Amino acid sequence: MPTPNGPHRIAVAGNPNTGKTTLFNRLTGSRAKVGNYPGVTVDRRVGKMKLPGAGEVEVIDVPGTYSLAARSAEEQVAISVVAGLPPYERPDLVVAVVDATNLIRNLYLVLQLIELGSPVVVALNMVDLLEESGQHVHPKKLQEALGVPVVDIVALRGEGLAPLLVCIDQVLEDPSKGLAPWPWSPExxxxxxxxxxxxxAxxxxxxxxxxxxxxxxxxxxALLSVDDHDELLAxxxxxxxxxxxKRHLAEISGRRIEEEIIRGRYDWLDAAAPLFLHDSGAPVTFTxxxxxxxxxxxxxxxxxxxxxxxxxxxxxxxxDPAxxxxxxxxxxxxxxxxAALPPGLPTDxxxxxxxxxxxxxxxxxPQILLLFFFIGVMEDTGYMARVAYLMDxxxxxxxxxxxxxxxxxxxxACAVPAILATRTMERRRDRLLTMMVVPLMTCSARLPVYGLLIATLVPPGGGNAPVQGLLLTGMYLFSTIVTLAAAAVLGxxxxxGKRTPLLLEMPPYRMPHWPSLLRMLWERCWVFLREAGTVILLCTIAIWALLSFPRTSPEGEHFEVLR
Incomplete structure (x- = not known):
């Protein structure tokens, strides 16, 4: 039955780069409402879908996370949403999206979800890439080991969604099908x-x-998250x-509580892995x-x-052609x-x-959409992670x-989403430092100005060398150098502060999901037209008014000519 306050509520959770948001878009038909979680800058995506038995269901896209352990308010959103901690309501079901090619690491989060006691359905994604990675996963044996339903899917192509929807419907009807005892125990x-x-206690x-x-x-x-330097709320x-x-007493006795908890979960995963995972050794891949x-x-x-x-x-x-x-x-x-309208002020x-x-x-x-397109392709293909590694x-x-x-x-592309993207950084000091220098980067709002200046100084077709592109590259490179120099001074x-080591996942190279990329371009286009476009339009009309008023009569114009 639906919750007392409305329809059933489903949370879609998973590691970054597992196809979680792609599955969310498939389930909701991309009819998502984007907002913000209260008190933080993390996007809140909520959509609707209909099931034969459960009827209309609310679907929540939980921010991607490798673990429910948190140090910042932004990271705290994941545990708050899936566990239903105040001010959020508890979901009726959690769909855990798992990357089949990185199964053990992804199952760590699944164990945490099972421990919380909410019904769980595992969506085993990217099974089409298993052969290339030299692995073979047995979904039924994985289901037996975890004790919760497991459905293999390929979210990018929409394969396996029908069985997944049937499974979700069944668990919403009978939540006990998605509950399981703890696979491991701290006892x-x-x-x-x-x-x-x-x-x-x-x-x-x-x-x-x-x-x-x-x-x-x-x-x-709490033992994994709360410490002297965390930024957790409430x-x-x-x-x-x-x-x-407890953490202080453990340190005195030479114990590390975090390692004990993490090792307990991974010991079970390592012991159970041979039951459902066969790894013949990954061949040399294109990646x-x-x-x-x-x-x-x-x-x-x-x-x-x-x-x-x-x-x-x-x-x-x-x-240029566009x-x-x-x-x-x-x-x-x-x-x-x-030519078609009569002379007068309205026509003018x-x-x-x-x-x-x-x-x-x-x-x-055209130029702004091309810039967003290239950045989107770099993100979707996995190349952006390589850039982060190079720049480290x-x-x-x-x-x-x-x-x-x-x-x-x-x-x-735009400083606003770039500043919001700093939420993935753990330390508050790192987030503040990055946010302070990001506006120095050359954003797309300056691109039209640069384009006009370069087109004026260097007309197209002036030679064989791509002078216009080189000038624009130099201007962007200069802003990057200034940004890095400012970060060095402020830091x-x-x-x-001390530098923290880089922990970064290198996802395999993949083709972009073109519908999602085109949807992003449309959203960025609409934002530009609504926010920047209205200002440009009003300024153009204001300039016309300044050039047109005060208006003179024909007699006045004749008098000025005679004078």
Missing amino acids: EDPLLDADVRSVE AIPEEWADPGTDRAKALALW IPPELRDVVER DRADRLLLHPALGFVVFLGLMGLVFQSLFAWA ISAIERAFAWLADSAA LLVGGVIPGVGSVLVFL RIMKLLGLHGRAFVPMLSGY RTILP
């Missing part, structure tokens, strides 16, 4: 078990669920005091061969700079309107203000790691 380690019981009553092990699961989460003082005391070049300390940088030069040259070479077509179309429209406003204003907005779209050697000199360069590179003065 196997007496010292850890004593710590967990002490923390469990401090879990607030509104968090716990009497008669279940939910409080014990949250106690494990942690009860009593719980924080107990956790800090391996490509990374030999793209991750090379010297050649990798050459390739990266070459790609950036190609991108910026294409902003002129590929966008820009010329838009200019000719609006010039024809203005001439046609002037339309021909001299509105039509040129709309044209001056749309003429920027430079970023560590600034007290940051390579992941900080990804928001900076995204700042080429040594206002925001000093």
Whole structure:
């Protein structure tokens, strides 16, 4: 039955780069409402879908995470949503999206979800890539080992969605089908078990669920997450005091509670893996061969700079036909309107203000959409992670790691989403430092100005060398150097701190999901037209008004001529 406050609620959770959002889009038909979680800058995506038995269901896209352990308020969103901690309502079902080619690492999160006591369905994604990786997974045996339903899918192509929907419908009808006992238990380690019981007693009553092990699961989460330097919100003082005391006593005795908890889960996974996973050894893949070049300390940088030069040259070479077509179309429209309409102020406003204003907005779209397209392709193919790896050697000199360069590179498109992208960085100091320098990157709003200046100084067709593209590349490169220099100064003065090591997943190279990429382009296009376009249009009309008023009568014009 639906929840008392509305329809059934499903949370879609999983590691980054597992196809979680692709599955979310498939389930909801991309009818998603995007907002923000209260108090943080993490996007909140909620959609609807209909099932034969459960009826209308609300689907929530949980931010990607490797573990429910959290250090920041942004990371805390994942545990709050899947566990239903205040102010969120508890979901009726959690769909855990698992990358079949990285099964053991992904199953760590699944164990945490099972421990929380919510019904779980495992969506085993990317099974089409198993053969290439030299692995074979038995979904039925995996289901027997976990105790919860497992359905193999290929979210990118929509394969396996029908069985998954049937399974979701069945679990919503009978939640016991998605519940399972803990595969492992902290009771196997007496010292850890004593710590967990002490923390469990401090879990607030509104968090716990009497008669279940939910409080014990949250106690494990608190032992992994709460410490002196965390940025978590709404942690009860009593719980924080107990956790800090237990962690301090463990350190004195030479124990590391985090390692004990993590090792307990991975010991079970390693022991159970032969039952459902057969690994014949991964052959040399296209990703391996490509990374030999793209991750090379010297050649990798050459390739990266070459790609950036190609991108910026294409902003002129590929966008010029579309820009010329838009200019000719609006010039024809203005001439046609002037010829068809009677003389007067309304016609002057339309021909001299509105039509040129709309044209001056749309003429920027080809270059802006091309820039967003290239950045989207870099993200979807997995190349953006390689850029972060390459830049780590430079970023560590600034007290940051390579992941900080990804928001900076995204700042080429727009500074606002680039600043929001800093939420993936663990330390508050790193997020602040990156956010302070991202606006120095050359964003797409400056691209029209650069384009006009370069087109004025260097007309097209002036030679065989791609001078326009090289100039634009130089301008973007200069802004990047200035940004890195500013980060170096701020990192040594206002925001000093130790550098943290880079932990980065290198996803295999994949073809972009073109429908999702086109949807992103449409969203960015609409944002530009709505926010920047209205300003440009109003300024164009204002300029027309300043040039047109005060208006003089024909007699006045004749008098001025005679004078």
